[in-house]
Amino acid sequence: MxxxxxxxxxxxxxxxxxxxxxxxxxxxxxxxxxxxxxxxxxxxxxxxxxxxxxxxxxxxxxxxxxxxxxxxxxxxxxxxxxxxxxxxxxxxxxxxxxxxxxxxxxxxxxxxxxxxxxxxxxxxxxxxxxxxxxxxxxxxxxxxxxxxxxxxxxxxxxxxxxxxxxxxxxxxxxxxxxxxxxxxxxxxxxxxxxxxxxxxxxxxxxxxxxxxxxxxxxxxxxxxxxxxxxxxxxxxxxxxxxCGYQNICPMWKHKFKELRKLDTEDVSELIDEYIELKSAISITKDRLAKIQEKITFYMDQEGVARVFGQNGLIARSLRVTYKYNEEKIQSLLAPLGKWQDVLKFDKTALKNVFDLLPDSVKKEIEKAKIEDKKTSSLIVKKGKI
Ligand code: SF4
CATH class of the missing domain: 3.90.320 (Lambda Exonuclease; Chain A)
Incomplete structure (x- = not known):
């Protein structure tokens, strides 16, 4: 013992x-x-x-x-x-x-x-x-x-x-x-x-x-x-x-690496190209949003649903989203035993109430977390680091 x-x-x-x-x-x-x-x-x-x-x-x-x-x-x-x-x-x-x-x-x-x-x-x-x-x-x-x-x-x-x-x-x-x-x-x-x-x-x-x-x-x-x-x-x-471990830490060590080769391509060139492309995408997105706002305003003003340019046309499409009267749906599905099938655990709703819960419950919720899947994405920070 x-x-x-x-x-x-x-x-x-x-x-x-x-x-x-x-x-x-x-x-x-x-x-x-x-x-x-x-x-x-x-x-x-x-x-x-x-x-x-x-x-x-x-x-x-x-x-x-x-x-x-x-x-x-x-x-x-x-x-x-x-x-x-x-x-x-x-x-x-x-x-x-x-x-x-x-x-x-x-x-x-x-x-x-x-x-x-x-x-x-x-x-x-x-x-x-x-x-x-x-x-x-x-x-x-x-x-x-x-x-x-x-x-x-x-x-x-x-x-x-x-x-x-x-x-x-x-x-x-x-x-x-x-x-x-x-x-x-x-x-x-x-x-x-x-x-x-x-x-x-x-x-x-x-x-x-x-x-x-x-x-x-x-x-x-x-x-x-x-x-x-x-x-x-x-x-x-x-x-x-x-931190004395920057040169071996996965978050920093690349900064200290002299040889940056991946097969025959130069990775440092790819990194810079990626940063430039991401930045071009965000500039384009901003510009698109501004143009869309102006064209929509023009279509409203002219009362048209399609506008024509030299290279093609732009049509306005209307998308309607609906929500349901939950009580009504429950009253219809519950007697058929189907109500539980449409209820789904909502992570966003949990996040919203989390801060209001007692500490002991928060701890239990943290313990109940199970890793589902891991995805990785690339985050760009522009400028000298
Ligand atoms: S992230 Fe890396 S460099 Fe930063 S403190 Fe941790 S081990 Fe050190």
């Missing part, structure tokens, strides 16, 4: 789960195929700032001064990862500014630090659906009436307060904190979870309810289920710009 449970148990880090949510194919490359990619300069910049924050807040007799923090940052700096001296200088200046701003807004001695970069492992789910999620919490502080869990972010964009209210990472961190401090579960309203945006010098905070923690766990379990079912479809998003 213990063996079968252990077999189905998945050990997964929060960052791997997050990678799956942003793009399942990226997760597969990273976690299953174990394809290594060089760390991006943004990631290295983030790591240096995270270690500087750890240095600043490491408890000691005296907290580090701004100068000491700067020295630590400079000694950790890695100029080799940048593409040019200008880029390296700009990044270094940005790092210095972040640390200066941090000291302007915060006095490290004011904080009661409980833990820094603490590793955790928590169990989620139960029985054969039991899994272990691991991660690292940047910082845990003791506050006047409880605790605060802080995660540093080096993102350029500041999210809205809503994002922090629903942030899954913070919920997992709080669940991990509660597994180490179970007596704090009764004080949930006094436990703060915060994202500190270093580039903006701003912190967004929220708290969590028991329900939110439960919902979060359910989302995690669903994600793990998708991984177990080996669902690894790519998701194209702005994050692709920072």
């Amino acid at each position: 213990i063996n079968s449970l252990e077999e189905s148990l998945m050990r997964i880090s929060y960052s791997a789960l997050d990678a799956y949510k942003s793009c399942p194919l990226k997760y597969k490359y990273q976690q299953i195929d174990k394809i290594k990619t060089p760390k991006s300069k943004e990631a290295i910049f983030g790591t240096i700032l995270h270690s500087t924050m750890k240095f600043i807040h490491t408890p000691g007799i005296l907290s580090p001064t701004l100068e000491q923090a700067m020295e630590f940052f400079s000694n950790s700096w890695n100029p080799a990862v940048f593409d040019s001296p200008e880029e390296e200088r700009a990044a270094f200046v940005q790092g210095v500014k972040i640390i200066q701003d941090y000291y302007k807004r915060n006095n490290p001695a004011d904080f009661n630090i409980v833990n820094l970069e603490s590793r955790f492992q928590i169990e989620i789910g139960e029985k054969e659906n039991r899994h272990i999620v691991s991660g690292i919490i940047d910082r845990i502080d003791r506050t006047a009436d409880g605790f605060e869990i802080i995660d540093y972010k080096t993102a350029k964009k500041m999210p809205t307060q809503d994002r922090v209210e629903g942030d899954m990472q913070l919920s997992v961190y709080l669940a991990a904190f509660l597994s180490y401090y179970p007596e704090e579960r009764k004080n949930l309203d006094r436990l703060k979870v915060s994202l500190y945006f270093l580039k903006h010098g701003m912190k967004l905070s929220a708290s969590r309810t028991e329900e939110q923690l439960k919902e979060n766990e359910a989302v995690f379990l669903e994600t793990i289920k998708l991984i177990e079912e080996e669902k690894f479809e790519p998701i194209i998003s702005p994050l692709c710009d920072w």
Whole structure:
């Protein structure tokens, strides 16, 4: 029994789960195929700032001064990862500014630090659906009436307060904190979870309810289920710009291919011709619609049903569509036992009511989805990509 449970148990880090949510194919490359990619300069910049924050807040007799923090940052700096001296200088200046701003807004001695970069492992789910999620919490502080869990972010964009209210990472961190401090579960309203945006010098905070923690766990379990079912479809998003797998990803790799031959034809010429033809079709369609509108207006004005040109004629054809009185038809067909035969499941109607259904029903409907057939079409994006 213990063996079968252990077999189905998945050990997964929060960052791997997050990678799956942003793009399942990226997760597969990273976690299953174990394809290594060089760390991006943004990631290295983030790591240096995270270690500087750890240095600043490491408890000691005296907290580090701004100068000491700067020295630590400079000694950790890695100029080799940048593409040019200008880029390296700009990044270094940005790092210095972040640390200066941090000291302007915060006095490290004011904080009661409980833990820094603490590793955790928590169990989620139960029985054969039991899994272990691991991660690292940047910082845990003791506050006047409880605790605060802080995660540093080096993102350029500041999210809205809503994002922090629903942030899954913070919920997992709080669940991990509660597994180490179970007596704090009764004080949930006094436990703060915060994202500190270093580039903006701003912190967004929220708290969590028991329900939110439960919902979060359910989302995690669903994600793990998708991984177990080996669902690894790519998701194209702005994050692709920072993905190290573009050269092997089916959505991008063609961009990196030098040889584009299909039999003896040059595929790159065919691609460009296809794009041009699709664009010509849409211009023609627009022009046809305008001409049709004018000719119809002319026919109405002249009271004619056919018009003649040098190359042929155009005739107006009238198509009438009907709908039936459903009650009447039902009353006629039901006694003959034929009413069920004409009723058909309507996907569009389902889509229209879907948003109004309770969440539990929505989930069941999603589960009832069966793949019918797969068709592929070509979508054209014009311009340089
Ligand atoms: S390039 Fe984009 S779609 Fe492809 S694996 Fe990376 S994130 Fe996913």
